[in-house]
Amino acid sequence: MAGRTATQGLTGPERALQIAMAASGAILLVGALVVTVRGAIGPHNPAVVEVVERQRDVQSRRTIVEIEAINRGDATAASVVVVGRTSGDQTATATLDYVPGHSRRAATLAFAGDLGSAPVSLQVEGWIDP
């Protein structure tokens, strides 16, 4: 190994900054490891996705239904397909890329005309295990 020039020692505030940065790095790395390992050894129940209506609005002669998909399982559900059906056999579909475990994702379904307060049947048709 080739020789190197003398150590460029840090003093005062620079030394404090060096130690603070190194401590931050150590804390972040260990913290990330702890969270990750906790996730690895934690429960692994499959995804359980349900969907609920949150809000309804009429815009430009269309009924806009705001929905929320809720994953009550531990695993992430990918490509979650949500279908809404009216009593008049109208259907609207939305696909959510990911709904992580114990998380929720919003989506919007659009139906022709003013549905008023007519019920919209919401159903999660399926998802994949990413």
Next chain:
Amino acid sequence: MGSGYAEGLARACGGALIFGFPLLMTMEMWALGFHMDRWRLALFLALGLPLVLGLAYYAGFRRAKGGLNDLLDALAALAVGFGVSLVMMSLLGLIDWADPLEITVSMVALQAVPAAMGAVLARKQFAGAGGDDGEDDRPAQYGGELFLMAAGALFLAFNVAPTEEMVLIAYKMTAFHTVALILASLMLLHLLVYRLGFAGQEAYEGHRAAFLEFTLPGFAIALLVSLYVLWTFGRLEGLALHEVVSTMIVLGLPASLGAALARLVV
């Protein structure tokens, strides 16, 4: 330009940004945070410190001497990697703070290690702009050269392995393509190794010695690193053995280039 710690830290942030951007802009990388196997992520994170420490030894974001300084700078580079990744992912709207902590940590941590590699190599990246004059370099011994090849291979492989294209290319390739790609990877690696000149290469008079000492081991390292990265990202799940090998060879091309070009940066 001065060479103070704060200035080195600023360079490290720049280096992390430059190395981190391609991954920050890759959709599959964000998605991995949702579903990546947590044990594999933990292993990747655990390997991050020795990797960055090794790079701090050979390069570093400032001229520091001694094992303690290398360790402190490696940890600081990791802090920069985490910080830059978190800030950039927040700025780009990639983090949903309503998600569980585990998801956010996974997304950021995955980006943080390659960003930390950029941070720790900042002095070399910004050579000529006050970053490096090369006078304090630690020339690598043969083992060090192999480590640097592995680090270079890991970085480039990491940039492309998350994408769907890696597996798709492997599906499209025939046996003829696979053999041709192996030869092309070997040839490119050898040309870069031989032309760029590795430390101690003066002892190697010809192509044959360089091929045996650097190119072949470098290619083996590139393939092993490719296999590791594909496994880490879960890209090998459900694949038949021949598809595993094809995908490894596809990723082996950028990994080989990374292995060879590591010497350009370090």
